[in-house]
Amino acid sequence: MIQTVSPAKWSASGGVRKIEFGADQPLLLASGARIAPLTIAFETYGQLNADKSNAILVCHALTGDQFVASPNPMTGRPAWWPRIVGPGLPIDTNRFFVICPNVLGGCMGTTGPSSLAPHGAPYGLTFPAFTVADMVRAQAMLLEALGVHSLFCVIGGSIGGMQALQWAAAYPKRVFACAAIATAARHSAQNIAFYEVGRQAIMADPDWRGGAYQVAGVRPVKGLAVARMAAHITYLSETSLRRKFDRRLQDREAVSFGFDADFQVESYLRHQGQSFVDRFDANSYLYITRAVDYFDLAADFGGSLTQAFKDATTRFCVFSFSSDWHYPPADNREIVRALIAAGCDASYVEVQTDKGHDAFLLEEHAFEQALTGFIDSAAAARGLPLP
Amino acid sequence: MSIALDSSQPAPQRALAGLARGQARVEFEVIASLAPKGARVLDVGCGDGALLQLLQRTKGVTGRGLEISQAGVNACVAKGLSVIQGDADRDLAHFPDGAFDLVILSDTIQQVRYPRRVLEELARIAERAIVSFPNFGHIGVRWRLLTRGRMPNTEALPVRWCDTENLHLCTVRDFAELVDEMNLKIETAVPISGGRPGAPFAKNLWRANWFAEEAVFLLAKR
Numbered sequence: 001m002i003q004t005v006s007p008a009k010w011s012a013s014g015g016v017r018k019i020e021f022g023a024d025q026p027l028l029l030a031s032g033a034r035i036a037p038l039t040i041a042f043e044t045y046g047q048l049n050a051d052k053s054n055a056i057l058v059c060h061a062l063t064g065d066q067f068v069a070s071p072n073p074m075t076g077r078p079a080w081w082p083r084i085v086g087p088g089l090p091i092d093t094n095r096f097f098v099i100c101p102n103v104l105g106g107c108m109g110t111t112g113p114s115s116l117a118p119h120g121a122p123y124g125l126t127f128p129a130f131t132v133a134d135m136v137r138a139q140a141m142l143l144e145a146l147g148v149h150s151l152f153c154v155i156g157g158s159i160g161g162m163q164a165l166q167w168a169a170a171y172p173k174r175v176f177a178c179a180a181i182a183t184a185a186r187h188s189a190q191n192i193a194f195y196e197v198g199r200q201a202i203m204a205d206p207d208w209r210g211g212a213y214q215v216a217g218v219r220p221v222k223g224l225a226v227a228r229m230a231a232h233i234t235y236l237s238e239t240s241l242r243r244k245f246d247r248r249l250q251d252r253e254a255v256s257f258g259f260d261a262d263f264q265v266e267s268y269l270r271h272q273g274q275s276f277v278d279r280f281d282a283n284s285y286l287y288i289t290r291a292v293d294y295f296d297l298a299a300d301f302g303g304s305l306t307q308a309f310k311d312a313t314t315r316f317c318v319f320s321f322s323s324d325w326h327y328p329p330a331d332n333r334e335i336v337r338a339l340i341a342a343g344c345d346a347s348y349v350e351v352q353t354d355k356g357h358d359a360f361l362l363e364e365h366a367f368e369q370a371l372t373g374f375i376d377s378a379a380a381a382r383g384l385p386l387p
Numbered sequence: 388m389s390i391a392l393d394s395s396q397p398a399p400q401r402a403l404a405g406l407a408r409g410q411a412r413v414e415f416e417v418i419a420s421l422a423p424k425g426a427r428v429l430d431v432g433c434g435d436g437a438l439l440q441l442l443q444r445t446k447g448v449t450g451r452g453l454e455i456s457q458a459g460v461n462a463c464v465a466k467g468l469s470v471i472q473g474d475a476d477r478d479l480a481h482f483p484d485g486a487f488d489l490v491i492l493s494d495t496i497q498q499v500r501y502p503r504r505v506l507e508e509l510a511r512i513a514e515r516a517i518v519s520f521p522n523f524g525h526i527g528v529r530w531r532l533l534t535r536g537r538m539p540n541t542e543a544l545p546v547r548w549c550d551t552e553n554l555h556l557c558t559v560r561d562f563a564e565l566v567d568e569m570n571l572k573i574e575t576a577v578p579i580s581g582g583r584p585g586a587p588f589a590k591n592l593w594r595a596n597w598f599a600e601e602a603v604f605l606l607a608k609r
Contacts, residue, residue, distance in 0.1 A: 317464065336471060337481040347464050348471040352457055370461045377467025 015073030016109045033128035040142045041109025042101040046093035055148045058100040059156030059163035065108040068100040075279040090372040104138040105287040113283035125211035132295045136166045150174040157181035157360040169308040177378040181319040184331035186296040195289040198227030224282045225273030237323035237356035305338035316346040317374040326357035417603045426488035432495030436463035476500045479508035487513040497553045519603040524558030524596040543600040559596040574605045
């Protein structure tokens with residue numbers, strides 16, 4: 001399953017570290033297609049210990065990047081998980097070797113639709129469709145090249161959680177602990193529906209040009225912004241919207257009787273959309289959302305999610321957030337039920353919060369406390385140092 | 388003692404809502420004495436995981452827990468215990484048949500919505516079950532009810548009727564009757580009174596029904 005990776009080329013420029021696998025080491029996709037050459041951009045923090053037993057793989061979410069604990073040098077944005085990964089934090093980089101790769105099909109250095117295809121032009125829509133399992137296979141290639149043959153822990157939130165579950169199901173002997181946060185074992189109809197709205201918005205933008213906008217020197221920024229706005233609503237909760245904005249007006253005393261951003265919530269969403277287009281590629285958005293739509297972990301195991309975890313000796317911890325309607329507690333409990341039925345060592349923590357799906361990225365003490373407990377107890381069981 | 392009206396209450400208080408702290412420790416020791424060495428154990432309503440830890444330390448069990456409160460689950464996970472946040476009334480159904488050697492319902496049965504259904508699930512999930520609860524037939528309870536005509540507050544029932552989480556209080560006799568109806572058998576039972584375990588009983592219930600403040604039952608399938 002794992003390909004030999006000896007002639008891979010390492011590089012680092014502009015603060016972005018990459019590995020390139022040549023034409024002789026293609027990534028074979030679930031669709032039957034292959035990607036070669038394949039570049040994976042990644043970041044690491046901390047040191048791999050002598051017996052290579054302290055590696056933690058962090059899988060980022062849809063629009064995240066490899067800069068989990070340091071500023072992104074391309075966008076200037078700060079670390080995206082600053083309360084979780086770093087020295088003395090729950091994922092303590094003084095004790096653990098943390099690897100965070102940019103996901104397959106992404107736009108922060110890993111090969112994706114905006115990369116140049118072997119024939120020299122950007123892939124655009126000629127990029128092959130891929131799955132969450134393909135993302136994980138690409139990550140496995142990176143880890144082999146880094147000399148990391150087993151993971152102390154794989155962790156991720158949202159679609160990062162899907163990757164973490166996929167890791168545990170695909171490589172049960174290589175994952176000691178797995179933390180799946182605010183995620184699902186299958187993408188729901190509601191989520192497919194929201195993603196489809198986003199994709200349609202992108203494809204309806206005249207500047208999308210059938211996916212070949214790079215060649216034309218334009219970008220479908222309006223469509224991508226709308227896609228982000230629609231998705232962003234699903235990351236919040238009704239309560240948090242009410243608390244943050246309610247019906248308050250934006251820099252005005254009365255409504256304008258026009259279509260300007262009268263309300264603060266409109267202004268906020270427009271800002272979310274605008275700032276997103278500066279850092280994300282529209283075709284990457286199409287491809288990654290599609291991969292997530294296709295995610296149904298049970299499908300690869302004869303329709304039984306329990307079967308997916310049958311051989312796992314991994315210690316699992318599933319976290320959900322009470323007000324998350326993107327990947328609601330019910331979706332997370334479905335994972336837990338399968339883990340219980342498979343006889344796995346599993347914990348489940350349902351955090352009470354009104355912060356919605358994004359709670360895992362925000363200050364949420366109960367979550368941080370439980371995650372710390374899970375990581376440290378797993379470290380003790382693995383014979384790794386404690387803080 | 389504060390009352391856990393929601394899941395954000397600290398776990399130890401919830402776990403001990405039915406009885407005083409010292410009594411709980413004795414009860415845990417009795418439960419540990421009844422648990423087989425090296426058993427696969429599920430503790431339903433495991434609170435902050437103190438009993439699971441005791442069982443791991445003294446009996447080398449493989450422990451799992453089910454706990455409704457956030458604080459309890461956090462405390463358990465922090466101790467390295469594997470605990471599912473969930474509700475005994477709803478979530479026991481997800482555990483496979485015979486997944487455990489022993490399932491424990493410590494001072495919890497009087498707090499579940501459907502005690503009979505929960506007992507059925509316990510019998511399905513494990514070979515044996517340990518169930519403990521405050522005995523409403525205790526002489527002190529009877530005396531208070533008789534003389535004052537009010538719901539009794541005792542060491543085993545310290546919380547006022549309107550504030551308690553107890554939904555289904557019962558006596559030793561009531562429980563034994565239900566066990567019998569359900570085709571289960573009492574392998575042994577231990578009364579606890581004045582913070583001390585008494586002589587085990589299985590058939591002769593009258594003494595325990597009068598004098599046990601708390602009773603711990605080891606049940607098996609008939």
